[in-house]
Amino acid sequence: MNEVRVRFAPSPTGFFHIGSARTALFNWLYARHTGGTFVLRIEDTDKERNTEEALQVLLDGMRWLGLDWDEGPEKDGAFGPYFQSERGTVYQEYLDKLREQDRVYEKDGAIWFKLEGERYTAYDERLKKEIEKVKAEPIVIEDAVRGRVERAEEKDFVIFRANGEPVFHFVNVVDDISMGITHVIRGEDHLSNTSKHCELFKAFGHPYPVFAHIPLILKSSGPGKMSKRDEGALIEDYAKRMFLPEAVRNYLCLLGWSPKDDREVIPINEIIELFDLPGINKGNARFDEKKLSFVNTEYVRAMPLETFTWMARPILNEQGLVSEDFDETRLQAILAICQPKVQSFEDLPGFVSYFFKDDFAYDEKAARKVMKKGDPLKRIEEFKAGLASLESWDSASLDALVAALVETHGASLGEFIQPARLAVSGTNRGPGFNELILTLGQAAVLKRFDRFLETMAQETPTD
RNA sequence: GUCCCGUUCGUCUAGCCAGGCCUAGGACACCGGGUUUUCAUCCCGGCAACAGGGGUUCGAAUCCCCUACGGGACGCCA
Numbered sequence: 001m002n003e004v005r006v007r008f009a010p011s012p013t014g015f016f017h018i019g020s021a022r023t024a025l026f027n028w029l030y031a032r033h034t035g036g037t038f039v040l041r042i043e044d045t046d047k048e049r050n051t052e053e054a055l056q057v058l059l060d061g062m063r064w065l066g067l068d069w070d071e072g073p074e075k076d077g078a079f080g081p082y083f084q085s086e087r088g089t090v091y092q093e094y095l096d097k098l099r100e101q102d103r104v105y106e107k108d109g110a111i112w113f114k115l116e117g118e119r120y121t122a123y124d125e126r127l128k129k130e131i132e133k134v135k136a137e138p139i140v141i142e143d144a145v146r147g148r149v150e151r152a153e154e155k156d157f158v159i160f161r162a163n164g165e166p167v168f169h170f171v172n173v174v175d176d177i178s179m180g181i182t183h184v185i186r187g188e189d190h191l192s193n194t195s196k197h198c199e200l201f202k203a204f205g206h207p208y209p210v211f212a213h214i215p216l217i218l219k220s221s222g223p224g225k226m227s228k229r230d231e232g233a234l235i236e237d238y239a240k241r242m243f244l245p246e247a248v249r250n251y252l253c254l255l256g257w258s259p260k261d262d263r264e265v266i267p268i269n270e271i272i273e274l275f276d277l278p279g280i281n282k283g284n285a286r287f288d289e290k291k292l293s294f295v296n297t298e299y300v301r302a303m304p305l306e307t308f309t310w311m312a313r314p315i316l317n318e319q320g321l322v323s324e325d326f327d328e329t330r331l332q333a334i335l336a337i338c339q340p341k342v343q344s345f346e347d348l349p350g351f352v353s354y355f356f357k358d359d360f361a362y363d364e365k366a367a368r369k370v371m372k373k374g375d376p377l378k379r380i381e382e383f384k385a386g387l388a389s390l391e392s393w394d395s396a397s398l399d400a401l402v403a404a405l406v407e408t409h410g411a412s413l414g415e416f417i418q419p420a421r422l423a424v425s426g427t428n429r430g431p432g433f434n435e436l437i438l439t440l441g442q443a444a445v446l447k448r449f450d451r452f453l454e455t456m457a458q459e460t461p462t463d
Numbered sequence: 464g465u466c467c468c469g470u471u472c473g474u475c476u477a478g479c480c481a482g483g484c485c486u487a488g489g490a491c492a493c494c495g496g497g498u499u500u501u502c503a504u505c506c507c508g509g510c511a512a513c514a515g516g517g518g519u520u521c522g523a524a525u526c527c528c529c530u531a532c533g534g535g536a537c538g539c540c541a
Contacts, residue, residue, distance in 0.1 A: 011541050043541065110539050125464035126537070143468095147480095151467055151536095161539040168541045192467055192536035215469080216534070225534075251475095254490095258476055262489045281476080284534060288474050291491045301504090341503050370501090402500075413500045421501060429502035 004036025006183045008069070009172065011043040012054035016061035016235040017228055018287070019187060019217045022252045026214055027185045028067045029253070029275040039179060040072030042083045043172075045165055061235040064245050066268070079179040084171050091166045094174045094204065095159070103203050109162030113170075115153055115199060131155070139195040144183075144212040144277035151195040159200075169193060173200040176209060185212040185277070188284075189225075212277045215256045215284045225284070232289050242315060242345035244303075247296040254295075255285045265298045297343045309335050312348055319349040321356040333439055337431035354425045355440070358447065362455070366428035374411060376419035377456055382409055383416055384449045393442055395434045423452035 008024040010016075031038035040062070044051055059073060071077030081087055095111070098104045103114050117136040124131045138152040159170035166174075176184060191213045201208050216225045226233050238248050246268065254264060258281075259274050300308075309332045316322045322331060334355045342351045354360040370376055386401045405416055417433050424445055430436055437445055 009541090013541090045541085108539080112539095124537095146468065149467070154466090155537085158539050163539075165539085167539070172541085187535090188468065189535055190541095195467090213468085218534075220474085223533080254475065256475095260477065262477070264475090264490060278480095283469055285476090286474060288491070291475065294491055343503095366501095399500095417500045427502085431502090433500060433502095 004031060004034040004182050005039060005180050006031050006036060006185055007039035007041050007176070007179065007181050008067075009041040009043050009175070010058055011045075012051055012058050014054040014057060015228055016058055017226070018233050018235060018252070019226055021061065021065060021235050022217060022255060023185065023187055023214065024062060024067050025065065025249060025252050026212075026257070026275075026280070028069075029272055030183065030185060030212075030277065031070070032272045033275045036182075037070045037077075038068075039077075039079070039181070040069035040075075040082065041175060041179070042073060042085075043168070044083055044085045045168075045171065057236060061239075064239050065235065065249050066245060067249075084175065087171070087175065090178055091171060091174055094170075094178075095166075098159075098203060101203065104159070110158045111160035112156045113159045113200065113203070115156055136199070139198040141194060141198065141208060141211050143191075144210055145280045146191075146213060146282055149191065149194070151192065153195045153199055157196060169196045170200065173197050173204070177201070177204060177206050181209055183210045183212060183277075185214060188213045188216050210277075212280065214280055215282060217255055218284050218286045220287045220289060226287055230287075232287060232292070242311075243292075243296050244299045244345075247299040248292065250299070251292045251295045254291075255287070256281045265295060293344065300342065300344060301340060303339070305332060305336055305339065308339050311345065315345055316349060316352070316356070319353070321349060321353055337435040337439055341431055351430070354427075358444075358451070360426040362422060362452075363427045366422055366426075367456075370418045370422045370428060371456065373418070374415045376415070376422075377453060379405075379409070379411060379416050380419050380423055380449050380453055383420055384446060384453075387442065387445060387449075390442070393438065395438060398434050398437060419452075420449075424448045 006027045008020075008027045010020050010024070028038050030036070042055065042058075044055070055073070062069070069075060071079060072082045076082075095104070098113070104111050105114055106112070115134040115136045117134045119132055119134050121130050122133050123129070133154045134156065136153050138150050140148065140150045143149050157167075157169065159167050161167060175181075194211060194213075198208055218224065219226050219230050220232070228234065232238075235248070239245070249268065250265060250271075253266075253271050253275075257275065257279055259266060259271070260279070303311075309328070312335055313322065313326075313331065316331075317324060317326075334352060338348070338352050342348050382405055386405055390397055390401055402413065402416060405411075406413055418428065421430065421433060421436065422428060424436065424440055431439075440448075
């Protein structure tokens with residue numbers, strides 16, 4: 001049985017960092033690609049934070065991204081418990097194994113792991129003092145992403161703090177062994193720690209798992225990796241901003257991995273099929289919100305109208321634009337002409353608000369641009385008269401009407417359409433003109449024309 | 464400071480392992496043009512990169528070495 005078992009082992013800090021999310025994603029992809037098992041293990045040895053709440057942020061983030069785990073919190077398996085805070089006896093057991101081999105000692109109340117090799121003292125430039133070092137055999141790993149990496153540990157290290165709590169390096173390795181983890185996919189920031197971990201694997205007489213150290217996500221500008229304070233660093237923010245989780249996930253896949261065939265917007269099942277460890281890039285990737293937005297827009301445009309409407313309703317409701325019982329057919333009709341134009345759900349309320357309220361404001365810039373050309377008020381009067389007598393409310397009739405207006409009054413199409421758009425929507429951008437007028441309905445359009453004439457007459461007195 | 468890892472357009476990347484098909488491809492962004500009754504879409508075009516230097520070779524983005532730069536790790540944090 002060499003079934004793949006991977007794990008994502010976050011510590012609940014109260015936020016879900018985009019880098020962690022990408023690590024989780026790659027583990028998940030690999031598990032799904034290989035038909036293996038994806039374990040979610042919570043490294044909650046630090047009890048300072050509000051763990052329950054912090055845990056929920058994490059679990060919510062995982063669920064939002066669609067990264068379902070096979071074993072872990074709320075999903076017990078044969079290798080539990082999946083919270084490190086509940087694995088004390090396991091850690092004691094493994095500590096005893098090291099004791100039996102005389103690989104540990106106490107110093108300053110803490111328990112240290114003893115490296116094997118010749119000991120000597122040397123001046124440490126960083127600690128500014130003489131310390132004991134060990135000439136240990138170099139650890140060599142065959143990293144699935146980076147190839148052969150060799151590094152030697154040179155100092156004993158703490159595995160249990162003076163307060164009795166086990167340290168990360170120790171629990172990480174013990175859990176990976178006791179949970180049967182076969183592949184360790186994690187950020188490159190752990191590459192240097194790997195020699196510590198391998199020392200422990202060796203001491204336990206356990207073969208190394210396959211390591212795959214993935215590149216880091218760097219700030220979109222400036223030096224260093226993405227930190228939680230950077231714009232766009234937190235998964236929960238994308239949820240709040242109503243990004244589509246599939247889009248965020250798709251974008252994250254593209255940071256450090258590619259399908260090699262120039263495709264970018266790809267269904268997740270195809271990514272799962274193509275994903276593999278050697279295909280992961282070695283170099284760090286810079287986060288780019290513009291590209292993320294692009295991917296998001298692609299997903300927004302591609303949604304079935306029913307789904308789009310279903311998602312839009314609560315958003316519009318929250319903005320006070322539509323009521324709970326707003327007619328579904330009507331809502332769908334409005335959204336049908338907006339979906340191809342709007343960029344994101346975040347922009348949607350602003351994009352469609354005038355459909356739901358009559359007292360919208362006229363965008364100043366748009367108004368200035370429209371009002372200075374020709375005689376817009378006169379055109380609206382003419383348009384109004386034409387519309388009032390329009391017999392049939394359809395696109396063809398509207399086309400005919402506008403053509404007739406152009407003909408009779410000797411003004412260009414734009415001179416009718418631009419003020420009309422401004423009059424009914426308060427802006428100079430939006431859905432196609434005919435669709436806009438037709439969807440609003442004859443009564444609303446006429447009413448809005450009147451309001452426009454009144455308002456503009458006041459603001460731009462003509463002698 | 465020591466150690467580890469990396470380096471192709473502004474950004475994400477393809478190509479590198481198995482050197483010639485690369486006058487280096489795609490995408491985002493940006494800039495122009497066209498279509499459009501506005502905006503958007505769409506279409507066309509443009510900008511723009513193999514970090515530098517040495518080798519190896521008939522031939523190097525691809526292999527080797529050095530330098531530079533970037534990132535990471537050196538905690539009784541994870």
